[in-house]
Amino acid sequence: MIAINNIHKSFGDVAVLRGVSLDVASGEVVCLIGPSGSGKSTVLRCINGLETYDHGDILINDARVDTQQADIHALRTRVGMVFQRFNLFPHRSVIENVMEGPVYVKHEPRQQARAMAEELLDKVGLNDKYDAYPNQLSGGQQQRVAIARALAMRPDAMLFDEPTSALDPELVGDVLTVMRTLAEEGMTMVVVTHEMSFAREVADRVCFLHGGTIVEEGPAKQVLSQPHHERTQDFLRRVLNH
Amino acid sequence: MILADVFSFLPILLKAAIVTIEVTVGSLLLSTLLGLVLAIMKVSPTQLLSVPASVFINVIRGLPIIVQLFYIYFVLPGMGIQLTAFQAGIIGLGIAYSAYQAENFRAGIQAIDPGQIEAAKSIGMKGPLIMRRVILPQAIRITLPPYGNTTVMMLKDSSLVSTITVAEMTRAGQLLAASTFENMTVYTLVALLYLALSLPLIFGVNRLEKHFGQGNRRRDK
Numbered sequence A: 001m002i003a004i005n006n007i008h009k010s011f012g013d014v015a016v017l018r019g020v021s022l023d024v025a026s027g028e029v030v031c032l033i034g035p036s037g038s039g040k041s042t043v044l045r046c047i048n049g050l051e052t053y054d055h056g057d058i059l060i061n062d063a064r065v066d067t068q069q070a071d072i073h074a075l076r077t078r079v080g081m082v083f084q085r086f087n088l089f090p091h092r093s094v095i096e097n098v099m100e101g102p103v104y105v106k107h108e109p110r111q112q113a114r115a116m117a118e119e120l121l122d123k124v125g126l127n128d129k130y131d132a133y134p135n136q137l138s139g140g141q142q143q144r145v146a147i148a149r150a151l152a153m154r155p156d157a158m159l160f161d162e163p164t165s166a167l168d169p170e171l172v173g174d175v176l177t178v179m180r181t182l183a184e185e186g187m188t189m190v191v192v193t194h195e196m197s198f199a200r201e202v203a204d205r206v207c208f209l210h211g212g213t214i215v216e217e218g219p220a221k222q223v224l225s226q227p228h229h230e231r232t233q234d235f236l237r238r239v240l241n242h
Numbered sequence B: 001m002i003l004a005d006v007f008s009f010l011p012i013l014l015k016a017a018i019v020t021i022e023v024t025v026g027s028l029l030l031s032t033l034l035g036l037v038l039a040i041m042k043v044s045p046t047q048l049l050s051v052p053a054s055v056f057i058n059v060i061r062g063l064p065i066i067v068q069l070f071y072i073y074f075v076l077p078g079m080g081i082q083l084t085a086f087q088a089g090i091i092g093l094g095i096a097y098s099a100y101q102a103e104n105f106r107a108g109i110q111a112i113d114p115g116q117i118e119a120a121k122s123i124g125m126k127g128p129l130i131m132r133r134v135i136l137p138q139a140i141r142i143t144l145p146p147y148g149n150t151t152v153m154m155l156k157d158s159s160l161v162s163t164i165t166v167a168e169m170t171r172a173g174q175l176l177a178a179s180t181f182e183n184m185t186v187y188t189l190v191a192l193l194y195l196a197l198s199l200p201l202i203f204g205v206n207r208l209e210k211h212f213g214q215g216n217r218r219r220d221k
Helices: A040-047 A070-076 A094-105 A112-122 A139-151 A169-184 A195-204 A220-225 A229-239 B003-043 B047-062 B065-079 B084-109 B116-120 B127-164 B171-182 B184-215
Strands: A002-011 A014-024 A027-034 A053-062 A079-082 A157-161 A188-193 A205-210 A213-219
Touching: A002 A040, A002 A070, A002 B184, A014 A040, A014 A213, A027 A040, A027 B171, A040 A053, A040 A157, A040 A188, A040 B171, A053 A157, A053 B003, A070 A079, A070 A188, A070 B116, A079 B116, A094 A112, A094 A139, A094 B127, A112 A139, A139 A157, A139 B116, A157 A220, A169 A188, A169 A195, A188 B003, A205 A220, A205 A229, A213 A220, A213 A229, B003 B084, B003 B127, B047 B084, B047 B171, B065 B084, B065 B127, B084 B127, B127 B171, B127 B184, B171 B184
Parallel strands: A027 A188, A027 A205, A079 A157, A157 A188
Antiparallel strands: A002 A014, A002 A053, A205 A213
16 A cells, blocks of 8 residues: 655755665554654655655555655545644634545535534544634644544545654543544554554554664564564663653 | 814815825735735745745835836836826835735745645645635734734825825825915824824724734634
């Protein structure tokens, strides 16, 4: 479904990605972990063309992700993205945020879009917040709206860029519950996260990135419990002890 | 100041005040449209759009408004473009202010969190749609207070078109004063009439600034 083949990327002289390859099968949940600056968010942002890459290929269902091509917009509608800082549209209500893509990108009738938006908001537990504005919601609620907004495009896959890093600890659980449900329903997911327990329970596969490459990857339990690589061991020791 | 004078001057000045309002509103509309186009061009990643916009804005900002007015009213007819003084006034003031409006709008557009644009892209939106649905609605709120200030300045600078014979308030005052020698009465009236127009605007702008300055966002639709 998503095939990343040896991508490289530099910001000026700084190489952020040095040959990352990753295949994500349909229905698979892959967690990307690693220290900050390891390139995990950049990989995610390259998948839906928010960043360009210098070498290599990213294919989504055999279509190449290329920000120079006209079909990049269509490609993006098939891959939902959830951001660390939610990025809801502050001037639109919750339901309008969710309807925005279906109505203005897919040109669906408003009624149909509204029905689907309500269904999605119910699903993420916000059935009483349709007409609220983002600044009236907690961070956890905003992130769940953001998830509903991405799902409203009926994507084939969802990308999560540290979706719980900006949340107060007591709000993390609700967001992870929604993500867990999505995974159980068979959504293809690539998740950049520091939530090791989520990765352990939900991910099919965990990739540990360091210095712009995937240093270690494998089944979640193996990578997180018995990492082979010294850097992975080091990273996990620091993350789990803090 | 004699009351009889006031009553005989006032109707003339009030009539001229309508011209002042017409010039202000006309050039406000023109400068808003042109300024918006210039701002969108200037933030464009395409140099073919951004460079001409920058050049235009800088040239216009570098010229005194009065010289622009003279140019339009006295020079353009030589090139076959005939305009009435009223038209030339609105076009001159409108173009002159479009550069300032463009800078207001550009600041508003660039104040939008880049995350907003990424979110819009991530649901498949294209540039023009992002501009219309995501950036401009938010930028307008940021731009409103400086926009209001620019409007107040335009109202006052509409007096400049008196130099090209538009019979607005300042011009009417000059003519009245020249023919009656009642300088004090006439110019006091003119000043009071300008204040009557500008003070409500200024209060309105202050309220806008307070409203938007507190980070309040409109919650109704």
